[in-house]
Amino acid sequence: MNSTYKEDEVLALLQDEITRRKGFEMMVSQYSEQLYWQIRRMVLSHEDANDLLQNTFIKAWTNITNFRGDSMLSTWLYRIALNECLTFLNKQRAVQTVSIDEEDSIAVQKLESDPYFSGDRAQLLLQKALCSLPEKQRMVFNLKYYQEMKYEEMSQIFGTSVGALKASYHHAVKKIEKYLEDEI
Template sequence: MKESDQHILELIQSPFTKEIGYRKLIESYQKKVYHVIRRMVIIHEDADDLTQNTFIKAFKNLEKFERNSSLFTWLYRIATNESLTFLEKKKKRYFFSLDDHQEKMESYLDQPGSLDGDQIQIRFQKALLKLPDKQRLVFHLKYQEELSYEEMAEITGTSVGALKASYHHAVKKIEQFVLNE
């Protein structure tokens, strides 16, 4: 565990500095957590809500944090679980088929100002939306966050071998989509 994580945890454990510790936790990790969630759910408002939910869950469950990983890894695990659960609930709540859900997310990408970037970036984002949620998460953690397979295994609770296979399949699907679009 990093020294700064240790310091944050010490602040949170003291009743006199608990609020300062929580503030430091949010300051240290809010942007990273938001970006992980945003890449999963695409829509800013949903990502904002899920980021807030992630930190609420972290605050409520801080005593369960075992300290055998970094706060970063623990928060990412909460964030990815929140994102995957949200996407599943959203699909069920609105009776979306997988294709309808992807179409809705793609239409959001086509709106002006939804994402920065040119057409290639938008095509890339659409390709990511074609991936199953868990493959998209693995691709994001490996390619965009540049995490090792071991770090990803800690976050997702999945074996390194399964993560490598999932990443490989995701890359192939993205290549096919981008080349055929």
């Protein structure tokens, strides 16, 4: 089980060149699991999620001296991870010449064939419903529902108002409910 560190401890170590490596190790230990699952819910594939998680931490390491502390470290890491996801998904879209419906179908097929997916029918239906959402709604839903993140923190990640995020979450929930009603 990962140890829990205080964010200010980790930040202090990261800001000092002598202790930066130790601070980075603590940061990775502290945030890897929750970032992995946030990324995984966006890209669905275990291998892709691992690659994007690694890219997230590489970018964090490369840019840690530029971290100003305007937000929490976790918020900054989520922002990097979500940007990595968006870049990855946009590149996939550019390579594929399929419709959005076909893209969602391909993503679900990928999930179903993923040896690391161990969900039951209900979990698979929820994932299919999530795939039907626009990316931003899916991200907002994932952060609120799975990570139980406060709207204020999400506002810092997305650079969007709390009201817009609440509306986005509400629309996502309604679309998921409708999808599940239609499927069941």
